[in-house]
Amino acid sequence: MGIVPDDSNLYPELTGFSNLCFCGALYGMHKSERESRAEYLLGLFDLKDAANRKFASYSRGMKRRLTIAAGIMHRPPILFLDEPTTGIDVASARQVRQLIGELNREGTTVFLTTHYIEEAERLCDRIAFIVAGRIVLDDTKYNLMRQSQGQHIVEFAASRFPPEVVASIPAAFPGTETEEPSGEVLRVTSRAPFRVGSLVVFLEERGIAVREAREIRPSLEDVFVRVTGLAAMEMRREKERGGGSGGGT
Amino acid sequence: MRYGVAFWNILLKDMRTYYLKPPNVSWGIIFPLAWTGMFFIRSGSGLESVQGLLPGVMSISILFGTTSMLAVTVTFEKKGRSFERLLLAPIPFTLLMLAKTSGAIVFGIANSFVPLLLASAIADLAGIQWHLVAPAIVLIAMASTFLGLFVAVSVSEVFEAQTFSNFIRFPMIFLCGLFFPISSLPAFLQPVSYALPLTYGVDILQAGFSNPSAMSIPLDFAMLGVFCVGLFLVSLRNINRRWIA
Numbered sequence: 001m002g003i004v005p006d007d008s009n010l011y012p013e014l015t016g017f018s019n020l021c022f023c024g025a026l027y028g029m030h031k032s033e034r035e036s037r038a039e040y041l042l043g044l045f046d047l048k049d050a051a052n053r054k055f056a057s058y059s060r061g062m063k064r065r066l067t068i069a070a071g072i073m074h075r076p077p078i079l080f081l082d083e084p085t086t087g088i089d090v091a092s093a094r095q096v097r098q099l100i101g102e103l104n105r106e107g108t109t110v111f112l113t114t115h116y117i118e119e120a121e122r123l124c125d126r127i128a129f130i131v132a133g134r135i136v137l138d139d140t141k142y143n144l145m146r147q148s149q150g151q152h153i154v155e156f157a158a159s160r161f162p163p164e165v166v167a168s169i170p171a172a173f174p175g176t177e178t179e180e181p182s183g184e185v186l187r188v189t190s191r192a193p194f195r196v197g198s199l200v201v202f203l204e205e206r207g208i209a210v211r212e213a214r215e216i217r218p219s220l221e222d223v224f225v226r227v228t229g230l231a232a233m234e235m236r237r238e239k240e241r242g243g244g245s246g247g248g249t
Numbered sequence: 250m251r252y253g254v255a256f257w258n259i260l261l262k263d264m265r266t267y268y269l270k271p272p273n274v275s276w277g278i279i280f281p282l283a284w285t286g287m288f289f290i291r292s293g294s295g296l297e298s299v300q301g302l303l304p305g306v307m308s309i310s311i312l313f314g315t316t317s318m319l320a321v322t323v324t325f326e327k328k329g330r331s332f333e334r335l336l337l338a339p340i341p342f343t344l345l346m347l348a349k350t351s352g353a354i355v356f357g358i359a360n361s362f363v364p365l366l367l368a369s370a371i372a373d374l375a376g377i378q379w380h381l382v383a384p385a386i387v388l389i390a391m392a393s394t395f396l397g398l399f400v401a402v403s404v405s406e407v408f409e410a411q412t413f414s415n416f417i418r419f420p421m422i423f424l425c426g427l428f429f430p431i432s433s434l435p436a437f438l439q440p441v442s443y444a445l446p447l448t449y450g451v452d453i454l455q456a457g458f459s460n461p462s463a464m465s466i467p468l469d470f471a472m473l474g475v476f477c478v479g480l481f482l483v484s485l486r487n488i489n490r491r492w493i494a
Contacts, residue, residue: 003337009330013266025258026338028251070334 002076006083008063012056016047016066019055020073027074034073041069045099061092068099072108079103080111085119097123121220129224137227144223152193153216156186156200158208165206172202187216255340256348263352267321272407276414277317277356281310285364289371299372304454305427306364308447311386312393312418314360318353319397320410327492328405336493346485350394357390381466382457388473389450395480396446402487421447426455431463446476 010019017038024034042051045065050058058066064084071079084100085093100123104110113130114120120127121141128138137144161180169178169188176190188199200210267273285306289299326332335345368374397414404410424431424438425447431439442448449469456462462469 005330005333007330009334011262011266011331012329014262022258022262023334026255026335026340028254028339030254 002071002079004068004071004081008067010055015052017051023070024073045069061088064088078109082113117221131228152190154188157212161186259348260351263322270321273317273321277314281313299368300458307361308451310360311357311389315353315357315393316397316414318356319401323401324407324410353394354390361386378457385453392446392476398484449473
């Protein structure tokens with residue numbers, strides 16, 4: 001089993017190469033084996049040029065990559081990754097995600113904990129939502145997404161949506177529900193498909209100049225919000241408290 | 250073999266990484282060296298007094314060397330969370346802590362030879378009874394290291410470890426019979442002296458340098474052994490309780 005904590009907790013005084021070799025030694029790897037493995041991983045993680053630089057001089061993204069490399073030095077069949085992309089730049093995060101995908105394709109089971117639901121959606125096969133330290137839902141990504149796929153959501157943008165017009169929509173379009181995430185956005189949800197053009201005409205006829213109408217594809221975040229009942233603001237608070245969502249590939 | 254690789258690499262890494270860290274250099278090298286130099290200069294009464302001073306200055310060198318090293322190796326790694334990496338490694342916990350403390354023990358032993366080498370330049374040390382001095386150095390180094398571990402586990406910053414260590418190290422200098430016999434201490438302080446590991450180590454060193462010893466040598470060795478095992482086990486329990494459980 002390999003563990004990559006959320007902190008890049010390698011030794012600042014050692015070089016990237018020495019850090020990897022030391023981590024291999026902790027698992028009893030012999031000198032030649034750990035040196036060749038360290039060289040391979042430094043190449044795989046695009047750190048070959050920095051191999052002989054001290055870990056303390058690495059950028060955050062480089063530190064993150066080397067910490068993940070250290071976690072798989074001993075070829076663990078199972079790898080735990082805690083917040084692998086938190087606090088690193090976009091390019092490094094992208095690179096880390098690609099590496100996680102590659103590891104998984106090569107046969108490593110990865111347990112990934114993340115606050116970024118879209119990251120879990122992109123990388124994980126099975127996802128567990130954790131709220132306040134408890135698993136509230138655990139299923140495959142396919143099953144979780146299917147729960148929301150029965151819904152059709154369309155968002156309309158206009159300068160304003162008079163309440164009496166919004167209230168009349170469910171009667172005119174049976175099976176629909178409305179909500180207003182903001183004063184300028186109206187979200188219409190339905191179990192069955194409905195004619196967006198007719199709804200635009202309905203709104204225009206009542207004096208609402210519709211700027212935009214777009215279909216919203218249900219995301220894992222929608223599933224999370226629906227399952228946990230946590231709205232965006234609460235999710236942010238949850239993040240600050242240290243709870244969140246988790247998943248595994 | 251697998252454990253041997255891990256043990257050796259932890260020891261080697263600590264020696265390479267921490268021996269020359271500033272807190273260790275100041276408290277573990279410069280301070281004992283200055284202390285030794287001060288005593289040699291101050292002793293000026295004659296070269297024969299060097300053998301009388303050596304048990305004291307050697308003990309101080311070991312005590313400060315080992316405790317300073319532990320304050321650095323354990324506290325730095327605990328703070329930087331790299332200690333967690335060691336705890337996750339598939340090594341028995343006791344072996345891991347022995348590996349982690351071995352660097353300090355080696356450092357303490359090496360430190361003890363500094364006053365010895367200085368003394369050999371100015372006095373004849375042919376009469377040293379190495380069969381007493383050598384095991385005493387090793388046991389003092391081990392007991393002091395585990396004392397340092399006990400302190401390091403109780404704090405979170407290196408400066409706290411050094412400061413807290415000084416509360417133990419300095420009284421020990423004056424209570425362990427390093428420079429004047431325990432019998433000359435006030436009666437109420439004498440029991441305290443016998444509760445300190447260095448008292449027994451110094452007593453063996455005194456005998457090793459042909460100075461009068463206060464207790465029987467087997468008792469000294471036994472007591473040092475008890476301190477080593479006791480302090481190590483208490484430290485392991487504290488790490489388990491504070492850092493793992």
